[in-house]
Amino acid sequence: MKLTVEHLTKRIVGRPVLQDVGFEWRPGEIIGLVGENGAGKTTLMRTLVNQYLPDGGTVAVDGRNLAQAPGQRVNLIYIDPSQVFFAGNTLAASVADYALAYPDFDRQRFFAAAADYDLAPGQRFRELSKGYQAVVVVLLSLCSNAPFVMLDEPFDGLDLFIREAIVSLVVDAVADGKRGLLIASHNLQELDGIADRILFLKRHTISHDYRLEDVREKAVKLQLVFKTPELPALIRENGRILNVQGRVVTVLFADYTDALDRQLRDLAPVYMEQRPLDLTDLFRSEFDHTEGGLEHA
Amino acid sequence: MREILKLYGRRYRWLIVALFALLAVTAGTMVSNEVESYHEAKANMVSKKTYAKDQAKDLAKNKGKVYKEVSYAQFVQDTLNVYQDELPKGDHTPMMPPSVGNLGVNTLYLLAAFGFGLALAGWDHFGKFDRFVLGTRFDRRKLYWGKVGLGAAAVLGSVIVGQAIMMGSLYANIPAQYINVTGLAIFGLLLYDAVAALMAYVIATVLAMFAGRLWQVGVVSVILLWSQTATFCNLQGLYAQLVDHVNYNSFGGALATPGRLYWPTLIAMALLAVGLALVGAWGFNHLSLEHDAAVLVRPLQVLFSTLAVLYGFGFGISWSRYGYFEFANSLGTPLVVLALCLLWWFWPKLAQWRRARVQKLA
Numbered sequence: 001m002k003l004t005v006e007h008l009t010k011r012i013v014g015r016p017v018l019q020d021v022g023f024e025w026r027p028g029e030i031i032g033l034v035g036e037n038g039a040g041k042t043t044l045m046r047t048l049v050n051q052y053l054p055d056g057g058t059v060a061v062d063g064r065n066l067a068q069a070p071g072q073r074v075n076l077i078y079i080d081p082s083q084v085f086f087a088g089n090t091l092a093a094s095v096a097d098y099a100l101a102y103p104d105f106d107r108q109r110f111f112a113a114a115a116d117y118d119l120a121p122g123q124r125f126r127e128l129s130k131g132y133q134a135v136v137v138v139l140l141s142l143c144s145n146a147p148f149v150m151l152d153e154p155f156d157g158l159d160l161f162i163r164e165a166i167v168s169l170v171v172d173a174v175a176d177g178k179r180g181l182l183i184a185s186h187n188l189q190e191l192d193g194i195a196d197r198i199l200f201l202k203r204h205t206i207s208h209d210y211r212l213e214d215v216r217e218k219a220v221k222l223q224l225v226f227k228t229p230e231l232p233a234l235i236r237e238n239g240r241i242l243n244v245q246g247r248v249v250t251v252l253f254a255d256y257t258d259a260l261d262r263q264l265r266d267l268a269p270v271y272m273e274q275r276p277l278d279l280t281d282l283f284r285s286e287f288d289h290t291e292g293g294l295e296h297a
Numbered sequence: 298m299r300e301i302l303k304l305y306g307r308r309y310r311w312l313i314v315a316l317f318a319l320l321a322v323t324a325g326t327m328v329s330n331e332v333e334s335y336h337e338a339k340a341n342m343v344s345k346k347t348y349a350k351d352q353a354k355d356l357a358k359n360k361g362k363v364y365k366e367v368s369y370a371q372f373v374q375d376t377l378n379v380y381q382d383e384l385p386k387g388d389h390t391p392m393m394p395p396s397v398g399n400l401g402v403n404t405l406y407l408l409a410a411f412g413f414g415l416a417l418a419g420w421d422h423f424g425k426f427d428r429f430v431l432g433t434r435f436d437r438r439k440l441y442w443g444k445v446g447l448g449a450a451a452v453l454g455s456v457i458v459g460q461a462i463m464m465g466s467l468y469a470n471i472p473a474q475y476i477n478v479t480g481l482a483i484f485g486l487l488l489y490d491a492v493a494a495l496m497a498y499v500i501a502t503v504l505a506m507f508a509g510r511l512w513q514v515g516v517v518s519v520i521l522l523w524s525q526t527a528t529f530c531n532l533q534g535l536y537a538q539l540v541d542h543v544n545y546n547s548f549g550g551a552l553a554t555p556g557r558l559y560w561p562t563l564i565a566m567a568l569l570a571v572g573l574a575l576v577g578a579w580g581f582n583h584l585s586l587e588h589d590a591a592v593l594v595r596p597l598q599v600l601f602s603t604l605a606v607l608y609g610f611g612f613g614i615s616w617s618r619y620g621y622f623e624f625a626n627s628l629g630t631p632l633v634v635l636a637l638c639l640l641w642w643f644w645p646k647l648a649q650w651r652r653a654r655v656q657k658l659a
Contacts, residue, residue: 012587014649046586049432053585074434085425100304101433 001062001075002026003148003180008057010040010047017043019204021057027147028177030170032191032279033184035201036287041184042080044201045150049078061148074102078150079137084125091136092121095143104145113139117165131162138166142173148180149173155187163187167194192279200286208286212279220256221281222264224249225271232267240285250275252285301435301443308426309417313451316413320459323405328466331379331400335471338376345369377475379467388556392485394478402553403490406459410452410494411522414501417448419514422506428586441581445502445574452498456491485559492563493552496570503577507597509589524612526552531614532565533558538622546620576600602638609634 003025010018017040025031033041046052048059050066050073058065061072086094091114099105111121117135125133134154141149151170155163171194173179185191191198192212200208222239225247226232235241238260239251248271253260264272343351348369356366367375380394389395393402421427421444430440464483467476500521508514529552534545537558555562580597613630615623 013645043587046432051428051432051586053583070436071434073432078432080428083425083428085429096307097304097429100300100307101430101435103300 001147003076004058004060004063005048006058006060008044008047008059009055010043010052011055012043016204018047018054021201021204021206023199023206023209025148025180025182027180028174029180029197030174030195031180031182032195032198033182033201034186034188034191034198034279034283034286035184037186039201040204041201042152045078045152045182045184046080048150049073049076051078051080074104075146076148076150077102077141077144077146078152079141081134081137081152081154084137087126088124090122090124091119094125094136094140095121098140098144102144102146106143106145110139110143113143113169131158134158134162135165135169138169142169142179145179147178148182150182150184152184153186154183155185155190163190170194188279188283195279198279198282200283202286210282215254215282216277218256219252219254219277219282221250221252221275221277223271223273223275224251224264224269226267226269234263234267242281242284242288252277252281254285298439298443301439302447304430305444305447308421309447309451312413312416312420316409316451317455317458319409320406320455321462323403323409324459324462325466327400327403328463328470331467332470335377335379335475342373342376348372374475378477379471379475380477384554384556388550388554390485390556390559391479391481392559393489393555394482394486400463402486402493403459404553406456406490406494407497408522409455411497411501411518413452414448414498415505415514415518417444418502418505419511422508422589423511427506428589431584431586437582437584438578441578445499445577448498448502449495452494453491456494457487460487460490489555489559489563492566492570496566499570499573499577503573503580506577507580507584507601524608528608528611529562532611533562534616535614535622536561544620545616545622548620598642602635602642605638606631606634 004022005024006022008018008021009016021044023031033044035041043052047054050070058067060066061075064072066072066076086097089097091111095105095107095110099107114121114136117132119128119132119136125136128136134156138151138154141151154166154170158166167190170181170183174181183191183195195212198208198210198212199206200210202208221242224235226249229247231241231249235249235251238255239253241249242252243250352366380396380400382395384395394400421430431437460483501518504517505514508517530550533550533555534548537543537548537550538545540561541557550556550558550562552562576597580600610627610631613627615626615629617623
């Protein structure tokens, strides 16, 4: 099964929010959707599930355009945590509604999992704390058994234990390879630990689609100090400056080859050390308009 | 469609029960008042002897003049008849009893149907349930017709139940000879009440489904309820003048007493209900929820504006002293409504232009 998004475009109040967005998504993958505030992450999710009608482009499951075959939307689920209809409902009533919309909804699994968090079927959603509300949203999404699950900021404002609980649910969900998750989040640390791919949403489109395993194989983050205050041109040509503190510069090289390594060593830096690379570094390299906090003239 | 009906049926079940209960209780209350009036009239009925004495006195008083003698039996019949003839001669129709009030066209049905439509559609819209269903596998058109159809069936059913309770209770408590209504009139009344209630329901449903803000729903509802009698009267009067050449001063029709305009009013209400329902279906199919909370919800702005101008025209129809339609004087209200609609249309565009200008200057 494959979900394909092609040339997806969406304008809101005359302004482009999504332009020519395209990607493929298969079950078994956890994709992190990363972008600055207002980049269009939530808009993308709402457009994928037809709450927003796209101005162009297609969303298809196994080649079937969802606009012509709405029944295929049973394969997607997106619960917008800021726009839930079931705030006043009991968990049991909410499950009943979702079970009608998603015929494969696993009620037993939901209530069993909810019981693990001491959540009773008769409890009302709005009576729960923010953390447990987030858990319920994730449980409803996962128990729908839709192969493509979208979560919008599932870690937002949650304590460590609830975050770990959600991470555990998410990882278990994709373990059998039947489900894929698209997680929009600013919590890059959590995403780093679980995502297989990262989609960067920048300037209304997917600017980069990184497979983190590939990135970690090819990219390197170095801390460098040079004799001269001026940075060699080689650094700017091949890398992205993440941080400058005095003479110490932290640079991300997306494609660190042996040849590049030799060239750098030929520059005889005073200090050169490889640092662990994480998603924050990728985010900074993608979105930071300055070079490590300094405006580049 | 079955799952859609299950989904909406679960959600609306208590609203539907409340609607049925309200109309049943209303019908029951009306009938019990009527039965009480019947028994009171019967208890206070003058005896045959007293009636004969009074009639002899009247005869003597009106000696030489034209005086129609009414037998005691006829007097009793006229007094105890449930449906009193309260309409001018020209306003009778075989399709309805010649009565005003709750035993005639029941405006409470319209009010209840209107409120039901507002509650149903408003709850889904402002409660975010529409967001949920639009993101599911269900086809939008089926969702719309499932929801609106279920509500319409409930409205129709509750009107039928209300009327059945009313007529059944009347026949159960008052001798049939005093229930002076034909089968055709009962049917005509039921048909009229049902169509009027469905029209009210559809108007309310479409309003609550597409209005961006709750206050809009409130304001428009109040305006509609306040002005609907005058608007209907004006439009009926205009029709009567154009088709039957009857001037407004001699026209006695109204929404509750359409008289000779029974069929044109019924057809107009049915067409309005069907037309609006179709418009709503198109709108729901093209609804993109980024406009959901906007003051003006696309894509029906132009249509709503047109309807508002037409309604304004209906409300503002002006009649001369002699009861004739004055076109020029009737334009005031629709022009004001048109101006408001244009402002409504251009306001977001003005805001966009202002924003762009500020950005440019910055």
